[in-house]
Amino acid sequence: MRMLAEFASGDALVAAVRALRQGHAGRLETFTPLPLPELDTLVDPAPSRLRRFMVVAALAGALMMLGLQYYSATIDYPINSGGRPLAAWPAFAVGAFEIAILSAAVAGFVALIVLGGLTRLHHPVFDWEGIERASRDGFFVEIAFADRGAADRAESEALARLLVQHGAVTVMERPS
Amino acid sequence: MSAVAAPLHVEANASPPRLLPPDATYGEVTDIVASGMERRFGRVWWIALGVSLVGTIVMLASIWTLLSEGIGVWGNNAIAVWGFDVGNYVWWIGIGNAGTLISSMLLLTRQRWRAAINRYAEAMTLFAAALAGLYPLLHLGRPWYAYWLAPYPNTMDLWPQWRSPLVWDMVAIASYLIFSALFWYTGLIPDFATLRDRSRGFRQVVYGVLALGWQGSSRQWKHYKSFYTAMAALGVPLVVSLHSVVGLDYAATLMPGWQETIFPPYFVVGAMFSGFAMVVTLTVPIRWGLGLQRVITAEHLDAMGKFILFGALVMGLSYALEWFNAWYGGNDVERDLVLFQFTGAHAWLYWTMLACNCAVPQLLWWPAARRSAALLLATSVAVNIGMWLERLLINIDTLTHGHLPARWGFYVPTVWDWTLFGGSLSLFTLLFLLFTRFVPAVSIHELRELARQEGAAR
Structure with a gap:
């Protein structure tokens, strides 16, 4: 399963990612119209090689x-x-x-x-509706997690609630 | 009965001037730049395009004549072996150095006003450096053998002479051109993504390919920042080395007025000086033509004006040092050359140069002059002319007034010199007009960063 949440500001996105990291959500990646230095260590602590x-x-x-x-x-x-x-x-x-x-x-x-994984013109992330705002004024976080039944359903709902609590404008879900 | 004393305000920590409107959102700064290039271009743009196209055709005709007749069509002769060709080369490469130098220096010193000017300054660099490279190629006489300069195993068993500054020059310019193109293009990738996401159809495909599938993910931004900052750190020494090598083209000879240890740094400062003047010369029309007054503000003009003023002071000091060293060194030939510069056949050009490079920029001590687009533009054009005269006079004064009085001569440029020079200006203008049409002239994602730093948008 994949979940995408959009935030209206960089600060809201950073706060949400920080909360997600404390809750140990699975793999996540952010998409932003400008570099946010706070995310560098939150999303992946390893420095650039x-x-x-x-x-x-x-x-x-x-x-x-x-x-x-x-x-x-x-x-x-x-x-x-x-x-x-x-x-x-x-x-x-x-x-x-x-x-x-x-x-x-x-x-x-x-x-x-x-x-940076460049030259992939047809990356699956571009299939999300509204992702084009990531190059303008939208701040997105995408979370990937396994879907193994009812337990994960509950987890994904909890996750969606957490994102909305932190000011997510929209939360979308799709099977991988 | 006693007058109430007004409270005394001491603004010790006055906040730096704002560069963006206080309520600018990410979307707005994106629109300011993108809509500037997306709207219909007016009559002025088309007329300028037509004129520069004609000028470019004249340049091609001039090159055609040169290639079919030979170097003899130029004003160069057995005494003045370097004239317009080398002078224009040094002038263009000086302008071509400045964009990357300015962009890198301002990035490394975290100057926020850089965000609005670095993109077109780098474009200026790229076009000017490419035009500069044209002159030595044409001066070869048979440019189709230019590849002989490159080190490659060949049937003649020849190698380049590595001890020659001219060979260093070739390596430096080739490296610099590739470097500048990479630096410029890397900064453009996120902006191409912005254009991809706001256009449809064919435009979207073209910008999509140019954006290389940029997503704006934290991983991409992290590597991007790492690379871009490293490039800026490498760019400064590269530019300094490149223009030092240009200075060494002269300093490594035995000619009076050339064999001076001051030449490499003096050339680097001259490049920065003329480059900033060219950036200002381009800023004023770009700001007006693309409607960018809200992001290229009077603060930007003010900051660039200070750089030009500083450059003028350093150039004045360099000239004074040249005269002092000629006198203090006690070499008759050197002393005679300085006298010739002030009183000889080209004296009126030398005095014009001093007026343009040293006297006119003193106007910029007044803040009002720095903040007035018209006055700053006039000063910059004067500096451009002055620096062009300097590059030309360095060549012809020394060559026509060398060691041997029997080999004193005269240099007069011909119509083919002028058409090639005017044509290169036209081609530069043409490239720049097309650049403003198809590429964001201001870095959009850096403006968004600026908006965040200034607290306008979070």
């Missing part, structure tokens, strides 16, 4: 660029210009720096797509 990918990509990019410059300037195409050292590290650092930042940016963008 995205920047790890950026750091690794930056280091890898810098090393590859340094390696490329070193190989081409000293091994494959050495030019002796007035006896200056072939491995000109200060000069190589510029290109390595630029490529490091470029690699971090590209890796971060790919990580945003993968970790």
